[in-house]
Amino acid sequence: xxxxxxxxxxxxxxxxxxxxxxxxxxxxxxxxxxxxxxxxxxxxxxxxxxxxxxxxxxxxxxxxxxxxxxxxxxxxxxxxxxxxxxxxxxxxxxxxxxxxxxxxxxxxxxxxxxxxxxxxxxxxxxxxxxxxxxxxxxxxxxxxxxxxxxxxxxxxxxxxxxxxxxxxxxxxxxxxxxxxxxxxxxxxxxxxxxxxxxxxxxxxxxxxxxxxxxxxxxxxxxxxx
Numbered sequence: 001x002x003x004x005x006x007x008x009x010x011x012x013x014x015x016x017x018x019x020x021x022x023x024x025x026x027x028x029x030x031x032x033x034x035x036x037x038x039x040x041x042x043x044x045x046x047x048x049x050x051x052x053x054x055x056x057x058x059x060x061x062x063x064x065x066x067x068x069x070x071x072x073x074x075x076x077x078x079x080x081x082x083x084x085x086x087x088x089x090x091x092x093x094x095x096x097x098x099x100x101x102x103x104x105x106x107x108x109x110x111x112x113x114x115x116x117x118x119x120x121x122x123x124x125x126x127x128x129x130x131x132x133x134x135x136x137x138x139x140x141x142x143x144x145x146x147x148x149x150x151x152x153x154x155x156x157x158x159x160x161x162x163x164x165x166x167x168x169x170x171x172x173x174x175x176x177x178x179x180x181x182x183x184x185x186x187x188x189x190x191x192x193x194x195x196x197x198x199x200x201x202x203x204x205x206x207x208x209x210x211x212x213x214x215x216x217x218x219x220x221x222x223x224x225x
Contacts, residue, residue: 167181
């Protein structure tokens with residue numbers, strides 16, 4: 001059994017995120033981007049990654065400047081933007097940044113570039129028992145509404161969801177939830193700066209993952225021995 005904590009949209013609020021690891025002891029941590037807020041708090045990224053008590057895999061978000069890439073490479077975390085990594089029965093692939101927004105944030109891709117990135121990532125991803133895609137932008141049609149029936153997700157990412165079992169995304173802060181797209185599970189835990197996170201439990205004897213959305217303000221569960 002493997003337990004993963006997925007967080008996204010930290011926006012430099014590292015102190016709030018530390019509380020998650022006072023509550024959880026995961027095998028791995030996935031970070032879905034927007035580690036900083038428009039490049040601010042960049043100096044805090046390396047100390048933050050050093051303090052996470054589990055192997056950590058990270059992508060940048062649209063609100064991270066591209067200067068974060070060498071910082072992540074120098075940190076204790078493992079950057080997975082445009083990469084794929086095998087961890088036993090789990091393969092984790094990453095797509096950082098986002099499709100275009102009205103706000104011209106620092107790390108956006110044109111539709112053409114994002115199409116090329118998705119193809120590159122799929123080509124690098126081998127089929128495994130569990131294939132997880134960590135993407136900052138949600139796929140079009142899943143956890144991507146900014147108003148009723150107004151979807152802003154990425155079409156190129158929607159095209160590749162069938163290559164994965166779980167799509168971990170963020171970006172749209174208000175779309176905290178779990179849903180299915182093309183019979184694949186999509187999860188947005190909500191912004192970590194508000195104490196939100198997801199716990200994903202993978203059991204090789206179970207057909208489906210267990211995914212629970214949590215918040216640092218939730219009561220702590222006490223297990224009787």
